[in-house]
Amino acid sequence: MLRTPSTKCLLLLAMLSVLTACASVPPAARNPLADWQPSPNRNERGAQLIVLHQTEMESAAAALLTLQTRNSGGPVSSHYLIGDDGHLYQLVADSERAWHAGAARWGGISDLNSASIGIELDNDGAEPFSEAQIATLLVLLEDITHRFDIPRHLIIGHGDVAPPRxxxxxxxxxxxxxxxxxxGLWPRESLAPAPAGFDPWAALRLIGYDLRDRPAAVRAFHRHYRGNEDDQWQxxxxxxxxxxxxxxxxxxPVP
Incomplete structure (x- = not known):
């Protein structure tokens, strides 16, 4: 039968809980100005969205080298890299911050590196994306969105979050x-006409685009949804x- 623990047992359990909490948090995460009194009521910060990139390099091996060292602009990384052959590499833990988005915004989020999972696709920018690569990407997206409870429409491109550059x-x-x-978000087959007074800029902002450079935002929208890079409304x-x-x-509502 179950027994109610004694006061001594409860004290020992509380001490064990504190020691376990201390051991699970690296010293670098603690503020030296404060008295460390850890609470077990916490979890790791999770991603809110997924950002897709293309490597624009000649091979996955070359991209791996860059992602593990630096490029001309300094160190860069991503959580995942998917080769043209569909091979999946992980470079940064999902719970950690990879350096993939840079200066970027989406909706109300301005620190995309802290809020997203970055996935690089082995592609030189001129070739089609391979079937094997897309198949692996779909499996990975299913996994990540499920584990982090990321809304499935919040799969976006690097060009969407950083239109000017x-x-x-x-x-x-x-x-x-x-x-x-x-x-991802995609238009339905049957489109209703926009009502009188419809504001396309307000809609573009609602989707998530940063409008500080409006031609760049329209260009990014067209690249994603219309397969061209025109910076004027069509x-x-x-x-x-x-x-x-x-x-x-x-x-x-987004959780």
Missing amino acids: KNDPSVRFPWQRLAEAGF AGDEELLYDLQQQLIEAP
């Missing part, structure tokens, strides 16, 4: 293929944006 993945990336598997953009806006409004 990045354009990856390229217009060749199969966003619609991802959407058919349940990942016929059909309002209907498309209205549909994406409605999908976000109808979606369950």
